[in-house]
Every structure is written in C-alpha cells, then in structure tokens.
Amino acid sequence: MLPYKTLIQIDRNSSVNIYIQVCNNFVSLITNGTLQPSDVLPSSRVLADLIGINRNTVKLAYEELISQGWAESVERKGVFVLSKLPVISKAKIPEPNKSHNQQESFIWTNHFSNSIPSTNFQKTGLRIDDGFPDVRLAPVDQLMREYRSLSRKFYGKNFLKYGSSKGSEHLRISISNYLSNTRGLVASPDNILISKGSQMGIYLTAQLLLTIGDTVAVGVSNYGYADDTFKHSGAKLIRIPVDENGMDIDYLENILRKQIIKALYIIPHHHFPTTVTLSMERRLKLLNLAREYRFAIIEDDYDFDFHYENKPYLPLASIDHNHNVIYIGSISKTFAPALRIGFMSGPPAFINAAASLRELIDKQGDTLLEDAFSVLFNNGEMERHFRKSLKIYKHRRNLFCDILETDFKNDIEFEIPEGGLAVWGTFDKKTDLIKMSQNALKNGLHIDNGLFYKNESFDKNAMRIGFASIDENEIIKAFEILKKSL
Amino acid sequence: MLPYKTLIQIDRNSSVNIYIQVCNNFVSLITNGTLQPSDVLPSSRVLADLIGINRNTVKLAYEELISQGWAESVERKGVFVLSKLPVISKAKIPEPNKSHNQQESFIWTNHFSNSIPSTNFQKTGLRIDDGFPDVRLAPVDQLMREYRSLSRKFYGKNFLKYGSSKGSEHLRISISNYLSNTRGLVASPDNILISKGSQMGIYLTAQLLLTIGDTVAVGVSNYGYADDTFKHSGAKLIRIPVDENGMDIDYLENILRKQIIKALYIIPHHHFPTTVTLSMERRLKLLNLAREYRFAIIEDDYDFDFHYENKPYLPLASIDHNHNVIYIGSISKTFAPALRIGFMSGPPAFINAAASLRELIDKQGDTLLEDAFSVLFNNGEMERHFRKSLKIYKHRRNLFCDILETDFKNDIEFEIPEGGLAVWGTFDKKTDLIKMSQNALKNGLHIDNGLFYKNESFDKNAMRIGFASIDENEIIKAFEILKKSL
Structure with missing residues (x-):
C-alpha cells in the first residue's frame, strides 16, 4: 500500500x-x-x-x-x-521553491524581454537614483483619508463597480482644470484618459500610431522604456541629434523630406536623460513640420511641475492648433511612483480609440484611488504638495550642484538643470561607472552604473544623478561615499 | 488695439x-x-x-x-x-466643451475600436447584470484600514517607490498559499504575476503567445473581450462547439490533426456565457492533447471561488504536469470590480516574459493596494469574505431560480448553475430582447439586451442574468418589472 x-x-x-x-x-x-x-x-x-x-x-x-x-x-x-481513464503521463509535482525547473512544453514565439537592466528600488538604504520624487513628502495620509471617506460615503458603492476605461470622471474634470490653470492647455474631460502612470500613455499611443514597418523619430539619447515600447509595436526608430537646445529640428526636417515618419516622441522639458529644454523657436518649427508632414507628436511632459527658474515654457500641446499633439503626463512622478496615476490628452477620436484598447489591457483604473486624487486636486492639497516639493527640491538641487562643483570638479561635468529631479553628469573618461557602482554599494550607497542610458547610438560615460529623493544630510553622506568610490 | x-x-x-x-x-x-x-x-x-x-x-x-x-x-x-517668427497658421482655440470638433490632422492607421457594446455600470438604479459580485458585501473598511496602516507603518515608504512588475512580493506569497489551499495548485511566488484584473492576464498572455497569422481556439460562444484581445494580437479564431459538458474536445482533436493551433482559451468552470462546466474526462483529454500538439492552454478561472454544490473540480493547472497551462484568476471579481487585482500563474520563463512586457504597459501595479490585500489574505479576512458571500449568493441563486421556474416558465429556459454568479437564460423566440431591455428601463430596471454574447457564429435569443449583486427584495422587484417588460 x-x-x-x-x-x-x-x-x-x-x-x-x-x-x-x-x-x-x-x-x-x-x-x-x-x-x-x-x-x-x-x-x-x-x-x-x-x-x-x-x-x-x-x-x-x-x-x-x-x-x-x-x-x-x-x-x-x-x-x-477507473480502468478506462485516459493515459496520463507520470510526472512529479514540482516543489514550491523549485519552480525554475518547470520548463513549459508549449511553443511560443514572442519570448519577450525588454532591454532595460532591472533595478530593485525596494531595497532599503541610501540611494542616488535616476530622478525620483521623495515619497516621504507625499501627502499619503490625506490621500488615505479621502480614500477611506469615499469608500464610506456612498451607499451601494457604485464606484466599486465597473466604470469607464477613460478613468474616473471626477479626476478627468480635475485634471482638465489643472492643465488649464498650470499650462494653458485647453482639454475638456472628454479629451482626457486617466492612465496608469505615463508609461501606459506611451504604450497606448504607440499601439495606436505605429504598426510593423512604421518609423518613429526619437532622440539620439532617449528614455529606454519609450524606445522599447515603440519597438514592441513593430516600429523602426530613427534617431535625431539632441543638443543644448533640445532635439535638432532642422535635422528632423531633412529626414522628413526623404521619408515618412508616423510619429515623433519628445520630452521638451528636461529631455531624458540629458535634461536640456527644447527652445521656443524649435517648438514652433516642430509644430509646423507636424502640420505639414502630418505626423503625430507624442509629448511626454512627466516633469512639467518641477521648474526652478520660473520659466515654465508652455507645452507643445498648449500652442498647437492643429491637434497633432498627444500630451502625456504623470501624477505618479510627482506623488509616489507606486501609486500609478497618469493622464493623456489628445484629439477626441484618438482618446476614444485609446479607451477602447485600454479595455482589453486592464479594463479600467482603480476608481477609488482616482476619485481620492480628484479630491486632493479640488481641495488644493495637490497644489500645496507641488509648491512645498518644489521649494524643497530647489534647495536640494542647489546644495547638490554646489557639492558637485566643489568636490567633483575634476570628476563630473554638468550643467545646473532648470528643472526636473536629476543632474546629467558626464564622468571623467578614467572613471569606470560599473566599478564605481560596485564600490559605492560596498560602502553603503546604491547608485546605478549608467547602462540604462546607453543605446545603439548613444554611449557616453555619463548618467543621471537624482537629487530630489534624498534630504540634505543624505546628500552630504551620499557624496562622501561617492567620492571614495570613484 | x-x-x-x-x-x-x-x-x-x-x-x-x-x-x-x-x-x-x-x-x-x-x-x-x-x-x-x-x-x-x-x-x-x-x-x-x-x-x-x-x-x-x-x-x-x-x-x-x-x-x-x-x-x-x-x-x-x-x-x-518678433519679426522673424516662423509662420504660424491662424486657428481658434477650441472651447472646453466643444472638443468633439477637434479633428486631428496626423495620419494614424490603427483606428482601434473593440466590438463590445459599452454599458455604463456606474448608473444607479436597480440592475440585473451579467454576473457581478455585490460590492456591498466586500470588506472595504477592513481593506482601507490595512491600506492606511501600511502607509503609516514604514518610515521611508519604500513601498511607494518603484517595485517589481510581477507585483508585491507579499501578495504573491499570499496568492501562492491561497491557490495551494483552495485548489491544489502548486505555484511558487516566482510563478505568479499580480495583474490588473483577469483582463490583463489575458492581454499579456495573448501578446506573448500569439502573433499575426496564428490560430487560437475558443468556444463557439465565448467571452467577447477575450476574442477581441486575441484578434488584437493578430490571431485568427477557430471556434470549438460547447455542449452541456463544456468544450467539445473530440472536435478539437480533429482540428488539431489538420492544423496548428498555438493556444486554446477556456473557462472550464462556468463557461462564459453559458455557465456549463468542463467534464473531468474532457479535462484530462485536453491536457493530453496540449502535450501532444504543444499548444498552450489559457485557463481563465475567474469564477473558481463561487461553487454551490461542493464540487470544486480542480483546475486544469492543478492536474497538468507538463506546464502547458497559463492559469488566470481574479480578485476584482470576488471583491469589487473597480479594485483591479488579478493574477496569472505559469511556467517561470513565461511569467518572466510577461513581467518584462508589463513594464512597457504600466510598469507595475499599486503596491500599497496589493500589500493591503495580502494582509486580508493572511489574516483570514478574504476567506471570511468568500464564505460569507458564497452563502449569500447560494441563497440568492435559489430564490432567483425559483422565481424563474415559477413565473417565467414559458418565457425563459435555463439550467440551475452549479456555480458562478449568473444564469444562462434562453428566451422565448417571440421575445425581442432589445425591446425588453428598453421597456425595463422605462419601468426602472437596467437589464442588458443580449448583444454582448453574440458573435459571428453564435446568435441565440439568450443572455446571462446575474443574481448575485442584488439582494432578495431587489430580486423580487426586478422580476416584477421584468415580467411586465417581456
């Protein structure tokens, strides 16, 4: 037996x-x-x-x-x-922690893997990151209070049922007002889709605009996740040089005379990773080119709320009168990355198509969280949070750049960024960033190794060094360790 | 001037x-x-x-x-x-509420639109739905308590930073235990990805398994969003008949002898929409065919937790020893649809690819919400919720079916469902469901018109009628209105 x-x-x-x-x-x-x-x-x-x-x-x-x-x-x-059971092959049940031995036997072709080296940001300890917000500043308690109060408020809890794939109507109204008040962007709630962070805006837009064989223009240096998302849609990338005034629009014009480009992806405020801002002259020229050559501009403006020099250039979307701009923004980036809220705004037919596609991806967002954010926008909490953060981040940026200037004069070249949450630092040729990152970790500092910013046409000994998520004491300590690790 | x-x-x-x-x-x-x-x-x-x-x-x-x-x-x-400004075309700024006049001028090809007629479930009022849970039963207060307590617990709020695209490690451990305890499914946390509802599991799986020209097998009647998701991946659908014992696996075998099928999508418990359960004999045969012909089985088991007859057949994933099953489940469906939490389990290489793709879609889920659900699983709250709901839903099902049997004998044909949250009702030929739905609305009852269940090969005068989201008084009232509306 x-x-x-x-x-x-x-x-x-x-x-x-x-x-x-x-x-x-x-x-x-x-x-x-x-x-x-x-x-x-x-x-x-x-x-x-x-x-x-x-x-x-x-x-x-x-x-x-x-x-x-x-x-x-x-x-x-x-x-x-039963004697007449179908023949069953003998196989061991794998033990829970030996799952890596489970080899699937079905055939699948899309062994998808993106090109981004993964980093576990959940690890605790001192970290110089890529330009993240300081989540300790986020009014999480206020958000929770609204979240909880909303959950109690409505008998029948309709907001817990399925809703629109465009997102909570309340938050769409709040975002519409916010865009109009802060950046002169006229978008009615119908033009707005609440996404899960700006990444979902990029994904939906890519899926709708691009198909196999299409060409999308991006910066020579660019946000790697955007590159991967466009490639996943089957598109080819064409890379446009980026100088101190942003993307080289004359270069783009030459390309457009020769070939069809379906879309252009741009971060006009604080280009990723180099933090340069697109000049107003180039903005106007780009909009004219879009009209003439009928391509879409994907304007990723996740960083708009962080300006230190009182020069908030209007987004392309605010000065475009031909409805060629899909405007993508993020609340995750200004509040807390793990609370996934972003938005996209664009022509109504396009937003409707995005909402339709989004139903296949995850049906809709978290209505409760969206409604709670709407309350924070409406009662001024978000604005207080922006103002407070901006002041603190400016202070940190100044301290950060002072130390870079004083103690790293021969090691790191940089420009003081007008906005955003990171400095683009070009390291001395002799500095091996991978070794530096390993040394730093031994001394208790997490810092990346610059691989994230490289692509087939961009290979600088440089990286983004974020100043916003650590306070002044932490900045001083981090730089002490960094100095030793170079 | x-x-x-x-x-x-x-x-x-x-x-x-x-x-x-x-x-x-x-x-x-x-x-x-x-x-x-x-x-x-x-x-x-x-x-x-x-x-x-x-x-x-x-x-x-x-x-x-x-x-x-x-x-x-x-x-x-x-x-x-400035005199040398680039020429700018004159255009009116659209007013906020006239956005529908904004015609984009860029060219885009994927004017995506899914085939699902949209319903606004946020509208209040009495409703016979498609088989949704009663969100009034969900322990939202307990969830909020955990949500808030977690947000206060950790200094530094690491969980508010970026995390893994596989989802919260805590929740993956909880789901791993839950799958093992409730359905003998052995999956380590590494095998699990926390998704946004089961829809994201279907989407990720479709994107990885299927490419243009591939064939996927689905039921003659099937969940429309799954059909659309597979088509969006470029796949062709081949439809397999479904009888009272579920999908006809002999029919499938004949197809497999003639052509390559990359994947099969099935809801073995309570097939959507007709609520039939796949027999054990067919389950074993299907698993053998998957091994022989090397196709993947996408097992959508969103309804597993709702059984009334104490006959919880094990999922295909629990008895498959060849790692051919991608198992998809939902917490949204058992808790509240607007709180988007689901999971998928599968071979590690596949789950890793899904996590990689998911980074392009929305980076990750809401860590805070995921961790709060993990606490509810670990402290027994979810199990209490399941038990309580099950008892209430069984009671509602019985009352619902009694009334159908007594008062609608000549109007609606149905079988008492063993599980799930809806009855599949076939209406008398003379009943025009669209008119019925309109009449009901005039009398204060929201009920769909059956169009959601139709496809190119399935056109019955039938629809799902959900019994779970309304209480006994509401059921009685709803049926009174329905009777008048036929």
Missing part, C-alpha cells in the same frame, strides 16, 4: 471541506501517475485510521471521486481507480 | 506667478495668430490699467516674453512680436 499518511495532506484550517481535500489529494495521485488505472484504494476504515479523520469523511471523499468520474465502486471488493 | 481686457485672463488663485500667466497669455495670442509678427504690444502702463495688475508685473511678463524668444524690445518704441 502507498504511504497515504504522508501522501494525503489535510489542512484543518482551510475553508475547503475535509472530504473535498481528501478527494483532491486522490485526484493528484491519479493524475500524477502514483495511482494507476484499476488500482484499488484503501478501505475507508484503513484510510480513516491512517490519516486520523472520521470514516464517514473518507466515504464522502470516495463518493465524490466516483461522482467526478475518477473511480468506481465494485460491490464487496472496494473502490478502484 | 486688441481687447486685452478679455483676451488676458488672470487667475489669482493659481500657483503660477501672475507675470508668467500674462506671458503665457501673450504666447497663446501669438501662436494662434491673434498677434502677428512685428505687431506692437501695449505699453506696460496701458496694459496694467486694462487688466488691473501692477505695472512692474507687466514689465516682468514682457521680459519673460523677450527671454523666451517671442518678442523684442526696440528702444523708445516699445515691445514688438
């Missing part, structure tokens, strides 16, 4: 009836080949003794097995595994 | 400095063509009087305009719009 005492595992705290658990255990033994067709099962009395349960429970389990078509009862002989 | 008093709009409550607002207003006037190159701007004194602000503020605004490259100052003559 098989060692049923160890083979049959009962969990008395489970909500599943014990006889069902016994039945399920037998099904596993049958399907994994431990029990073969026509094998006899132990008598109910024997099994009950072995595993310490009531005999009637075993009987119920056997009845269940029989009714599910796994076993048959032969009078006066006992219960047997 | 232009009517600056109305053209220049100042918002004194905005966080944007007034001089920046004035500057931005002028930029709009220049870019929309109201002000032309070389036009003179009003003197600072005149404008200050007109719009009621300090003269120095106007001066600052003009300086800003000049420094941004929009205007130039000519000594003793005043400030002029």
Whole structure:
C-alpha cells in the first residue's frame, strides 16, 4: 500500500471541506501517475485510521471521486481507480521553491524581454537614483483619508463597480482644470484618459500610431522604456541629434523630406536623460513640420511641475492648433511612483480609440484611488504638495550642484538643470561607472552604473544623478561615499 | 488695439506667478495668430490699467516674453512680436466643451475600436447584470484600514517607490498559499504575476503567445473581450462547439490533426456565457492533447471561488504536469470590480516574459493596494469574505431560480448553475430582447439586451442574468418589472 499518511495532506484550517481535500489529494495521485488505472484504494476504515479523520469523511471523499468520474465502486471488493481513464503521463509535482525547473512544453514565439537592466528600488538604504520624487513628502495620509471617506460615503458603492476605461470622471474634470490653470492647455474631460502612470500613455499611443514597418523619430539619447515600447509595436526608430537646445529640428526636417515618419516622441522639458529644454523657436518649427508632414507628436511632459527658474515654457500641446499633439503626463512622478496615476490628452477620436484598447489591457483604473486624487486636486492639497516639493527640491538641487562643483570638479561635468529631479553628469573618461557602482554599494550607497542610458547610438560615460529623493544630510553622506568610490 | 481686457485672463488663485500667466497669455495670442509678427504690444502702463495688475508685473511678463524668444524690445518704441517668427497658421482655440470638433490632422492607421457594446455600470438604479459580485458585501473598511496602516507603518515608504512588475512580493506569497489551499495548485511566488484584473492576464498572455497569422481556439460562444484581445494580437479564431459538458474536445482533436493551433482559451468552470462546466474526462483529454500538439492552454478561472454544490473540480493547472497551462484568476471579481487585482500563474520563463512586457504597459501595479490585500489574505479576512458571500449568493441563486421556474416558465429556459454568479437564460423566440431591455428601463430596471454574447457564429435569443449583486427584495422587484417588460 502507498504511504497515504504522508501522501494525503489535510489542512484543518482551510475553508475547503475535509472530504473535498481528501478527494483532491486522490485526484493528484491519479493524475500524477502514483495511482494507476484499476488500482484499488484503501478501505475507508484503513484510510480513516491512517490519516486520523472520521470514516464517514473518507466515504464522502470516495463518493465524490466516483461522482467526478475518477473511480468506481465494485460491490464487496472496494473502490478502484477507473480502468478506462485516459493515459496520463507520470510526472512529479514540482516543489514550491523549485519552480525554475518547470520548463513549459508549449511553443511560443514572442519570448519577450525588454532591454532595460532591472533595478530593485525596494531595497532599503541610501540611494542616488535616476530622478525620483521623495515619497516621504507625499501627502499619503490625506490621500488615505479621502480614500477611506469615499469608500464610506456612498451607499451601494457604485464606484466599486465597473466604470469607464477613460478613468474616473471626477479626476478627468480635475485634471482638465489643472492643465488649464498650470499650462494653458485647453482639454475638456472628454479629451482626457486617466492612465496608469505615463508609461501606459506611451504604450497606448504607440499601439495606436505605429504598426510593423512604421518609423518613429526619437532622440539620439532617449528614455529606454519609450524606445522599447515603440519597438514592441513593430516600429523602426530613427534617431535625431539632441543638443543644448533640445532635439535638432532642422535635422528632423531633412529626414522628413526623404521619408515618412508616423510619429515623433519628445520630452521638451528636461529631455531624458540629458535634461536640456527644447527652445521656443524649435517648438514652433516642430509644430509646423507636424502640420505639414502630418505626423503625430507624442509629448511626454512627466516633469512639467518641477521648474526652478520660473520659466515654465508652455507645452507643445498648449500652442498647437492643429491637434497633432498627444500630451502625456504623470501624477505618479510627482506623488509616489507606486501609486500609478497618469493622464493623456489628445484629439477626441484618438482618446476614444485609446479607451477602447485600454479595455482589453486592464479594463479600467482603480476608481477609488482616482476619485481620492480628484479630491486632493479640488481641495488644493495637490497644489500645496507641488509648491512645498518644489521649494524643497530647489534647495536640494542647489546644495547638490554646489557639492558637485566643489568636490567633483575634476570628476563630473554638468550643467545646473532648470528643472526636473536629476543632474546629467558626464564622468571623467578614467572613471569606470560599473566599478564605481560596485564600490559605492560596498560602502553603503546604491547608485546605478549608467547602462540604462546607453543605446545603439548613444554611449557616453555619463548618467543621471537624482537629487530630489534624498534630504540634505543624505546628500552630504551620499557624496562622501561617492567620492571614495570613484 | 486688441481687447486685452478679455483676451488676458488672470487667475489669482493659481500657483503660477501672475507675470508668467500674462506671458503665457501673450504666447497663446501669438501662436494662434491673434498677434502677428512685428505687431506692437501695449505699453506696460496701458496694459496694467486694462487688466488691473501692477505695472512692474507687466514689465516682468514682457521680459519673460523677450527671454523666451517671442518678442523684442526696440528702444523708445516699445515691445514688438518678433519679426522673424516662423509662420504660424491662424486657428481658434477650441472651447472646453466643444472638443468633439477637434479633428486631428496626423495620419494614424490603427483606428482601434473593440466590438463590445459599452454599458455604463456606474448608473444607479436597480440592475440585473451579467454576473457581478455585490460590492456591498466586500470588506472595504477592513481593506482601507490595512491600506492606511501600511502607509503609516514604514518610515521611508519604500513601498511607494518603484517595485517589481510581477507585483508585491507579499501578495504573491499570499496568492501562492491561497491557490495551494483552495485548489491544489502548486505555484511558487516566482510563478505568479499580480495583474490588473483577469483582463490583463489575458492581454499579456495573448501578446506573448500569439502573433499575426496564428490560430487560437475558443468556444463557439465565448467571452467577447477575450476574442477581441486575441484578434488584437493578430490571431485568427477557430471556434470549438460547447455542449452541456463544456468544450467539445473530440472536435478539437480533429482540428488539431489538420492544423496548428498555438493556444486554446477556456473557462472550464462556468463557461462564459453559458455557465456549463468542463467534464473531468474532457479535462484530462485536453491536457493530453496540449502535450501532444504543444499548444498552450489559457485557463481563465475567474469564477473558481463561487461553487454551490461542493464540487470544486480542480483546475486544469492543478492536474497538468507538463506546464502547458497559463492559469488566470481574479480578485476584482470576488471583491469589487473597480479594485483591479488579478493574477496569472505559469511556467517561470513565461511569467518572466510577461513581467518584462508589463513594464512597457504600466510598469507595475499599486503596491500599497496589493500589500493591503495580502494582509486580508493572511489574516483570514478574504476567506471570511468568500464564505460569507458564497452563502449569500447560494441563497440568492435559489430564490432567483425559483422565481424563474415559477413565473417565467414559458418565457425563459435555463439550467440551475452549479456555480458562478449568473444564469444562462434562453428566451422565448417571440421575445425581442432589445425591446425588453428598453421597456425595463422605462419601468426602472437596467437589464442588458443580449448583444454582448453574440458573435459571428453564435446568435441565440439568450443572455446571462446575474443574481448575485442584488439582494432578495431587489430580486423580487426586478422580476416584477421584468415580467411586465417581456
């Protein structure tokens, strides 16, 4: 007889009836080949003794097995595994922590893997990041208060049912007002889709604009996730040089005379990664080119709210009168990356198509969270948060750049960024960034190694060094470690 | 002179400095063509009087305009719009509520639109739905308590930073235990990706398994969003008949002998929409076919937790030993649809690819919400919720079916469903479901019209009628209205 005492595992705290658990255990033994067709099962009395349960429970389990078509009862002989079961191959059940041995046997072609080296930002410790906000500043308590209060407010909890894939109507109205007040962008709530961070805006836009063989223009240096997203849509990238005034629009014009470009992706405020701002002259020229050559401009403006020099250039979307701009923004980036809220704004037909596609991806966002953010926009909490953060970040930027200027004069070249949350630092040729990153980690500082910014046409010994997510003491300490690690 | 008093709009409550607002207003006037190159701007004194602000503020605004490259100052003559501005076409700024007139001028090919008729479930009122949970039963307060407590617990709020695109590690561990305890599914946290509802699981799986020209097998009747998701991946659908024992696996076998099928999508428990359950014999045969023909089985088991007859057949994933099953489940469906949490489990290489792709879609989920759900799983709250709901839903199902049996004998044919949250009702030929739906609405009852279930090969005068989201009084009232509306 098989060692049923160890083979049959009962969990008395489970909500599943014990006889069902016994039945399920037998099904596993049958399907994994431990029990073969026509094998006899132990008598109910024997099994009950072995595993310490009531005999009637075993009987119920056997009845269940029989009714599910796994076993048959032969009078006066006992219960047997069905003889005419389909042939089942013998295989071991993998143990929970040995899952890496599970090799799928189906054939699939899209062994997708993006090109971005992964970093675990959840690891604790001192970190110079890529330009993240300081989540300690976010008014999480206020958000939670609204979240909780909303959940109690409505009898029937309609907002917990399915909603629109464009997002909460309340938040769309709030964002519409916010865009108009802060950047002169006229967008009605119908023009707005609430996404999961700006990444979803890029993804939806890419899926709608680009198909296999299309060309999309991006910076020579660019946000790697955007590059990967466009490639995933089947598009080819054409890279446009970026100088201290942003993307070289004359260069783009020469390209446009020769070939069709379906879309251009640009971060006019604080180009990623080099933080340069697109000049107003180039903005106007770009808009004219878009009109003439009928391509879409994907304007990623996730960083708009962080300006230190009181020069908030209007977004392209605010001065475009031909509806060629898809405008993408983020609340995650200004609040907390793990709370995934962003938005996109564009011509209504395009936003409707994006909403339709979004239904296939995740149906809709988290209405409760969206409504809670709407309250924070409407009661001024978000604006207070922006003002407060801006002041703190400006202070940190200044300290950060002072130290860079004083202590790293020969190691790191940089320009003071007008906005955004990071400095683009070009390191001395002799500095091996990978080694530097490893050394720093040994000394207790997480800092990336610059690989994230490289692509097939961009290979500088440089990286973004974020100043916003660490306070002044942390900045001083981080730089002490960095100095030792160079 | 232009009517600056109305053209220049100042918002004194905005966080944007007034001089920046004035500057931005002028930029709009220049870019929309109201002000032309070389036009003179009003003197600072005149404008200050007109719009009621300090003269120095106007001066600052003009300086800003000049420094941004929009205007130039000519000594003793005043400030002029730059003469060498690129030509800008004149266009009206659309008013906020007239956005439907905004026609994009870029060319895009994927004018995506899914085939699903949209329903606004946020509308209040009595509703017989498609089989949704009663969100009034969800322990939202407990969830909020955990949500809030987690947000206060950790200094530094690491969980608010970027995390893994596989989802919160805590929730992956909880789901791993839950799958093992409730359905004998052995999946380590590495095998699990926390998605946004089951829809994201279907989307990711489709994107990885299917490419243009591939074939996917689905039921003759099927969940429309799944059909659309597969088509969006470029796949062709092949439809397999479904009878009272679920999908016809012999029919599938005949197809497999003739052509390559990359994947099969199935809802073995409570097939959508007809609620039939796949027999155990067919389950085993299907698994053998998957092994032999090396196709993937996409097992959508969003409904597993709702069984009334104590016959929880094990999922295909629990009895598959060849790693051919991608298992997709939902917490949204058992808790509240607007809280988007689901999971998928599969071979590690596949889950890693899905996580990689997911980074391009929305980077990651809401870590805070995921961690809060993890606490509810670990402290038994979810299990209490399942047990409680199950008992209530069973009661509602019985009442619902009793009334159908008694009062609608000649109007609606149905089988009592063993599980799930809806009855599949076939209406009398003479009943026009569209008219019925319209009549019901006039009498105060929202009920769909059956179009959602139709496809090119399935056209029954039938629809799902959900019994779970309304209580007993509501059921009685809804049926009174329905009777009048037939």
